[in-house]
Each structure stands twice: as structure tokens, then as C-alpha cells.
Amino acid sequence: MTFGDTLARVPEILEVESYRQLADRVVGATIVRGWADGYLAKKLTSPAAWARSVKNLTITGTDRRGKLLLLETNGPTLGVRFGMTGVLLLDGDAGIEGLFYGPHDFQSKWLRGGVEFDDGRKLLVHDPRRMARFEIDPDLSELGPDALRLTRKQFDRFVRVERGDGPAIKARLLDQSRVAGVGNLLADEMLFRASLDPRTPTGLLSGDEKDRLFKAFRSTMSSLGKRGGSHLGDHMDSRFPGGLCSRDGGAMVIATIGGRTTYWCSTHQG
Ligand SMILES: [Zn+2]
The missing domain is CATH 1.10.8.50 (Helicase, Ruva Protein; domain 3)
Known part of the structure; x- marks a missing residue:
């Protein structure tokens, strides 16, 4: 494992675009339950605020601005930032398989939050270094063009x-x-x-x-x-x-x- 390989784990725009394509598979599904730990919910008022806000929302589409993933719903837009080591998983399927090689092996304790849908599927964020964040109606005005x-x-x-x-x-x-x-x-x-x-x-x-x-x-x-x-x-x-x-x-x-x-x-x- 070289230093260069370690750097390769950082999710940049191309990795987040692959997460967006993964998230496309849940368009049309309705969230029955959401949860987040204190790190993922750091930009929200509380982890409970995430659970409350996402319940019963139906995903209507996906988008992305730079490294910010956007899940469009019939209510607020949900944003996910992946920080240094965040990976999006849909029932264990990672957007980027390679992100799991080397030092960032999968550990269930690093699943920091996500949502469960009415069809039983789960969209989860795996993040060893705890810098991924959930957002609700994220402010896009401070981001340049994609x-x-x-x-x-x-x-x-x-x-x-x-x-x-x-x-x-x-x-x-x-x-x-x-x-x-x-x-x-x-x-x-x-x-x-x-x-x-x-x-x-x-x-x-x-x-x-x-x-x-x-x-x-x-x-x-x-x-x-x-x-x-x-x-x-x-x-x-x-x-x-x-x-x-x-x-x-x-x-x-x-x-x-x-x-x-x-x-x-x-x-x-x-
Ligand atoms: Zn040269």
C-alpha cells in the first residue's frame, strides 16, 4: 500500500457521480425509516431531525453539484456529502468497489446512517473517518457550475x-x-x-x-x-x-x- 493508493480513497466528483447512478435505482421508492449518527447529522439540528424529515418522502430523482449528491423528493431535497472516506451503499452494493480495498475495509460500525424504503431496500453511508454529512435542502448558491x-x-x-x-x-x-x-x-x-x-x-x-x-x-x-x-x-x-x-x-x-x-x-x- 503506497501513499498514492491511500489518496485514491477520497471520493471526488467521479466517485460521487457513480453514487448518484447507484441512487437512481431508488427513484420511485418511499422512505419508511431514516436514521443518522451524530456525525452524519452534524449539519442538522439533531439525528432525530433527519429521521423525522425523511419519513414518508418519495424519491423523485437524483442530481449532483460537484461532490454534493442530491436526492430529490416530493418534499425537501436531501443532500449527502461524502467527506474523505464516505461511500454510498445500496444493500451492500457500493458505487465504487475499489473504495473498499486497502485500509478502508467494510465494518458495520462505520455505517453511520441512511434510509430504508417501503420495498425493504436500504441506502446507507459507510464512513470510517466521520466526515460525511447529511443535509436537508442544501444551499447550492455557494457552489460554482458543475x-x-x-x-x-x-x-x-x-x-x-x-x-x-x-x-x-x-x-x-x-x-x-x-x-x-x-x-x-x-x-x-x-x-x-x-x-x-x-x-x-x-x-x-x-x-x-x-x-x-x-x-x-x-x-x-x-x-x-x-x-x-x-x-x-x-x-x-x-x-x-x-x-x-x-x-x-x-x-x-x-x-x-x-x-x-x-x-x-x-x-x-x-
Ligand atoms: Zn513532463
Whole structure:
């Protein structure tokens, strides 16, 4: 087990999209019972508030904004955030099987809450590190457009800087109010593909660099979605101290940017 493998457990947007597809199977079902422990219910008034609010709701659809899963109902919208280790289970079926390999094995004590439907099925949240949260009618106003559906027009707004040079492009990519759903590994992969130094101030990106980044943004989301996760990017084989770029053999650089450990190639991203 390497450090890189451990990072792969963090549910990023592609993993949450797979949870959304799993949750699609309960559209039409009615909740007969809900429960949550104090961690899952931390953003609510109490665990009892979750049980009370969800009882008798029928799921009418699913949606997602960035890493926030949304269950639409005939009443309030239910939100689920997965934190660092959260996994959605439908009767034991995980959205992402790979999340259960390694250190995050399944343990029933890590089932922190969920709902039971009128047909007997259960939708559960498994979360060893207790950072997953339930929400009722979550506030979406602080989230930017969804990263999986980002249009060129939205991208152009995303890279716009009002004053000065703006933040490093890596930090802007991680800013959920600008675009929702880009986590650390996805941001590094996009910059790797776009041949951009992650420290480049957003406001100083040239037209050509913006074109490359938009192309890399879209290709990262679509190809990693097909490969099966945010941890399957082209730069991942080089993502360790002393690593060499898988593309050109250049030395990989490590620094903290936007509060997160960032890897980039000193040669083609220089
Ligand atoms: Zn390189």
C-alpha cells in the first residue's frame, strides 16, 4: 500500500457521480425509516431531525453539484456529502468497489446512517473517518457550475480575474465556489495535461493556455470517468517524492498550493 493508493480513497466528483447512478435505482421508492449518527447529522439540528424529515418522502430523482449528491423528493431535497472516506451503499452494493480495498475495509460500525424504503431496500453511508454529512435542502448558491458539465462559457467566467493577477491556477481550480467538483488529483491531472505550471496566476494565463486548460479539463473528466476514478490519471505513476514524469522523464516538483499537496513536472510544466 503506497501513499498514492491511500489518496485514491477520497471520493471526488467521479466517485460521487457513480453514487448518484447507484441512487437512481431508488427513484420511485418511499422512505419508511431514516436514521443518522451524530456525525452524519452534524449539519442538522439533531439525528432525530433527519429521521423525522425523511419519513414518508418519495424519491423523485437524483442530481449532483460537484461532490454534493442530491436526492430529490416530493418534499425537501436531501443532500449527502461524502467527506474523505464516505461511500454510498445500496444493500451492500457500493458505487465504487475499489473504495473498499486497502485500509478502508467494510465494518458495520462505520455505517453511520441512511434510509430504508417501503420495498425493504436500504441506502446507507459507510464512513470510517466521520466526515460525511447529511443535509436537508442544501444551499447550492455557494457552489460554482458543475465540473462534469462545464461549458466553454462557464470556463471563461471561471478563469476571469477581477483585480490583480488573481490566485494560482491550481488554487482557482480547487475553489468550489468557482467550479464545483474539482479535487486535488483532478486539478493536478488537468494541469499536467495542459502543460501548465500550477503556480501560474490565473489572471496571467494567455489565450492559448486557457484553450489548453479547457481542453485538458474536459478530457480529464471524460477519460478518468471512463477509466473509473479520479485516481487513474496519467500523472499518477509519477506522483511520489523523487518521481519522474511519465511523459518526458523530468523531475516532479512537490509543493503546497491552495492548501493541498501539488505535484508537477519541472520539464513540460515549467
Ligand atoms: Zn513532463
